[in-house]
Amino acid sequence: xxxxxxxxxxxxxxxxxxxxxxxxxxxxxxxxxxxxxxxxxxxxxxxxxxxxxxxxxxxxxxxxxxxxxxxxxxxxxxxxxxxxxxxxxxxxxxxxxxxxxxxxxxxxxxxxxxxxxxxxxxxxxxxxxxxxxxxxxxxxxxxxxxxxxxxxxxxxxxxxxxxxxxxxxxxxxxxxxxxxxxxxxxxxxxxxxxxxxxxxxxxxxxxxxxxxxxxxxxxxxxxxxxxxxxxxxxxxxxxxxxxxxxxxxxxxxxxxxxxxxxxxxxxxxxxxxxxxxxxxxxxxxxxxxxxxxxxxxxxxxxxxxxxxxxxxxxxxxxxxxxxxxxxxxxxxxxxxxxxxxxxxxxxxxxxxxxxxxxxxxxxxxxxxxxxxxxxxxxxxxxxxxxxxxxxx
Amino acid sequence: xxxxxxxxxxxxxxxxxxxxxxxxxxxxxxxxxxxxxxxxxxxxxxxxxxxxxxxxxxxxxxxxxxxxxxxxxxxxxxxxxxxxxxxxxxxxxxxxxxxxxxxxxxxxxxxxxxxxxxxxxxxxxxxxxxxxxxxxxxxxxxxxxxxxxxxxxxxxxxxxxxxxxxxxxxxxxxxxxxxxxxxxxxxxxxxxxxxxxxxxxxxxxxxxxxxxxxxxxxxxxxxxxxxxxxxxxxxxxxxxxxxxxxxxxxxxxxxxxxxxxxxxxxxxxxxxxxxxxxxxxxxxxxxxxxxxxxxxxxxxxxxxxxxxxxxxxxxxxxxxxxxxxxxxxxxxxxxxxxxxxxxxxxxxxxxxxxxxxx
Numbered sequence: 001x002x003x004x005x006x007x008x009x010x011x012x013x014x015x016x017x018x019x020x021x022x023x024x025x026x027x028x029x030x031x032x033x034x035x036x037x038x039x040x041x042x043x044x045x046x047x048x049x050x051x052x053x054x055x056x057x058x059x060x061x062x063x064x065x066x067x068x069x070x071x072x073x074x075x076x077x078x079x080x081x082x083x084x085x086x087x088x089x090x091x092x093x094x095x096x097x098x099x100x101x102x103x104x105x106x107x108x109x110x111x112x113x114x115x116x117x118x119x120x121x122x123x124x125x126x127x128x129x130x131x132x133x134x135x136x137x138x139x140x141x142x143x144x145x146x147x148x149x150x151x152x153x154x155x156x157x158x159x160x161x162x163x164x165x166x167x168x169x170x171x172x173x174x175x176x177x178x179x180x181x182x183x184x185x186x187x188x189x190x191x192x193x194x195x196x197x198x199x200x201x202x203x204x205x206x207x208x209x210x211x212x213x214x215x216x217x218x219x220x221x222x223x224x225x226x227x228x229x230x231x232x233x234x235x236x237x238x239x240x241x242x243x244x245x246x247x248x249x250x251x252x253x254x255x256x257x258x259x260x261x262x263x264x265x266x267x268x269x270x271x272x273x274x275x276x277x278x279x280x281x282x283x284x285x286x287x288x289x290x291x292x293x294x295x296x297x298x299x300x301x302x303x304x305x306x307x308x309x310x311x312x313x314x315x316x317x318x319x320x321x322x323x324x325x326x327x328x329x330x331x332x333x334x335x336x337x338x339x340x341x342x343x344x345x346x347x348x349x350x351x352x353x354x355x356x357x358x359x360x361x362x363x364x365x366x367x368x369x370x371x372x373x374x375x376x377x378x379x380x381x382x383x384x385x386x387x388x389x390x391x392x
Numbered sequence: 393x394x395x396x397x398x399x400x401x402x403x404x405x406x407x408x409x410x411x412x413x414x415x416x417x418x419x420x421x422x423x424x425x426x427x428x429x430x431x432x433x434x435x436x437x438x439x440x441x442x443x444x445x446x447x448x449x450x451x452x453x454x455x456x457x458x459x460x461x462x463x464x465x466x467x468x469x470x471x472x473x474x475x476x477x478x479x480x481x482x483x484x485x486x487x488x489x490x491x492x493x494x495x496x497x498x499x500x501x502x503x504x505x506x507x508x509x510x511x512x513x514x515x516x517x518x519x520x521x522x523x524x525x526x527x528x529x530x531x532x533x534x535x536x537x538x539x540x541x542x543x544x545x546x547x548x549x550x551x552x553x554x555x556x557x558x559x560x561x562x563x564x565x566x567x568x569x570x571x572x573x574x575x576x577x578x579x580x581x582x583x584x585x586x587x588x589x590x591x592x593x594x595x596x597x598x599x600x601x602x603x604x605x606x607x608x609x610x611x612x613x614x615x616x617x618x619x620x621x622x623x624x625x626x627x628x629x630x631x632x633x634x635x636x637x638x639x640x641x642x643x644x645x646x647x648x649x650x651x652x653x654x655x656x657x658x659x660x661x662x663x664x665x666x667x668x669x670x671x672x673x674x675x676x677x678x679x680x681x682x683x684x685x686x687x688x689x690x691x692x693x694x695x696x697x698x699x700x701x702x703x704x705x706x707x708x709x710x711x712x713x714x715x716x717x718x719x720x721x722x723x724x725x726x727x728x729x730x731x732x733x734x735x736x737x738x739x740x741x742x743x744x745x746x747x748x749x750x
Contacts, residue, residue, distance in 0.1 A: 001401075001461060001671045002394045009393070066393060257747070272749055274739070280747075281738035285665065285690035288683070292664035295395035303396070310664070313657040373653035374646065381629050381652055383643040 048083025057110030446507025
């Protein structure tokens with residue numbers, strides 16, 4: 001255990017601080033004045049697309065988890081906006097780098113990094129949620145093309161996206177996991193219909209996407225026909241790590257403490273109520289546990305050790321913790337916590353209320369809590385899989 | 393930056409665990425409990441060969457001169473084996489009290505003997521840390537102590553006692569009065585009641601010594617609970633892989649698998665919290681109390697969850713004396729209440745970060 005920074009890392013931290021100080025007037029309240037200009041500036045300085053090779057439009061640095069963490073911490077400290085982080089940048093780009101053809105890398109990565117192409121992810125279907133590999137959207141070969149029919153759900157940015165990376169069944173006779181291909185689909189192709197999916201938050205954070213005889217060149221398959229399941233699994237892991245990010249949770253706990261110090265009911269500050277204070281302390285212990293667990297994982301990433309259980313539990317515990325923080329904030333607000341949309345008494349624009357509802361979706365999405373427990377018990381503890389039901 | 397155990401630390405943890413596998417198997421623990429033993433000299437002597445009693449004692453006084461993280465790793469192994477030892481009093485609290493606040497003469501007189509495991513020490517600090525029950529509390533006047541102390545840690549066979557008075561001052565009692573055993577659920581850690589009546593005591597002069605002792609004890613209790621909880625999970629998983637019902641091992645039922653996953657999901661991040669709390673005690677003193685309190689309270693909470701859940705995974709056999717799982721269940725239960733239950737300890741955590749109004 002040594003939590004001090006080496007002189008080299010301290011110098012890097014100062015460099016990041018210097019950059020943020022010098023660019024102070026290009027962002028405000030955590031938002032850039034111009035998103036694309038900011039993104040270009042970040043890539044040039046190496047604070048976005050840091051490890052993407054230069055020939056594909058990135059900064060081209062060697063992966064270094066410590067530097068990545070320093071960048072993350074300094075941006076939080078300065079309340080500076082991070083680079084763009086849509087599903088294209090965080091999921092498609094790493095996939096293409098790993099398994100894409102040279103032509104695909106050259107064509108798609110740079111404009112995606114610059115924010116010129118927005119992507120959406122077409123994985124889940126109405127009939128294929130936790131059992132994603134049973135998906136049935138089909139792609140039938142027709143000359144040099146595939147003709148796609150079916151539907152996708154929980155497609156968050158489909159209404160904005162120019163492109164979708166999508167899992168479709170191309171080999172109907174192959175085994176479940178071996179008949180899937182990962183294909184890139186332009187969203188303006190005839191036959192695609194996007195319908196907003198309004199959730200309990202009152203907003204349409206998701207969409208449904210319907211495909212009727214949508215024609216896509218076979219050249220748009222990434223990683224080879226029938227290999228889609230394995231291609232997608234590489235990037236699902238990135239998503240699960242992202243969903244339990246302890247830095248974001250710690251920042252949120254800080255906001256909750258601030259709320260409890262400033263809100264009063266009947267003349268008493270919430271923080272002065274011992275029951276609320278006790279609940280806060282219970283959550284704080286959990287936040288610290290996840291924070292230090294994150295540092296432990298970071299160290300394992302540097303040394304190349306396997307992370308085992310410490311890594312497998314992050315999505316389950318992190319998403320649950322976020323939800324509990326929002327729940328305590330709502331209880332601290334009391335009746336104010338049921339206000340919504342607008343009005344003079346509404347606090348923080350209703351963000352706590354929205355989080356409380358939306359975060360329940362994050363407990364379910366990206367592999368439900370129950371699927372996570374299967375993964376933890378099977379891969380982490382070596383317990384057997386549930387046997388398939390006997391054929392009747 | 394490196395958030396991981398060093399090779400030396402891993403080796404220390406392994407060697408203590410390996411030694412305990414021989415020194416403190418379940419039969420030995422059972423004999424201690426059933427025969428009503430107050431001390432297990434065989435265990436302490438065996439651990440002394442590894443230097444465990446002197447883990448925190450400076451090398452100049454015959455100890456290993458290591459930090460609280462190393463002590464926590466040893467405590468984790470002791471908890472994993474529910475070993476009946478005077479580790480908390482003899483290897484942690486008395487050495488810390490002496491190094492922080494003892495005179496050169498006191499250090500020279502006691503530390504080498506403690507380090508060698510030749511004598512043992514107890515700590516009567518429950519009232520000063522967690523409040524007095526049944527009128528307990530100790531008053532100090534003119535070098536003498538009066539009053540009674542309950543829940544004295546490792547007090548039954550102590551050659552030396554560290555006592556906190558009602559004002560938070562620390563004292564060294566070199567000829568402790570006779571102790572009465574307080575029978576508790578955990579027969580592998582004896583607690584004592586000690587009555588002082590004009591008992592001669594030497595003051596240990598230091599403003600922060602009691603706070604440091606309290607923080608260290610919280611971390612050590614948390615580490616012990618971590619070890620005990622991990623053992624209970626390991627036993628539950630092993631049992632779930634072997635016990636068959638409805639024609640299959642019960643570990644293939646999601647109802648059982650998910651209980652195991654929930655235990656692991658609670659334990660694994662808590663391990664990092666215990667490591668950090670122990671590290672902070674030596675290297676980040678401004679955070680030490682907050683982190684020690686969180687470690688103690690949080691491990692108490694998840695320890696309780698693991699203790700009941702691991703027992704439940706075993707089904708009826710988990711309740712039996714024959715299986716012996718109850719020794720870990722009870723150690724976890726006892727650690728939860730010692731030196732303040734979670735509610736009390738969390739209040740310290742809040743106070744230490746300025747969240748409690750004056």
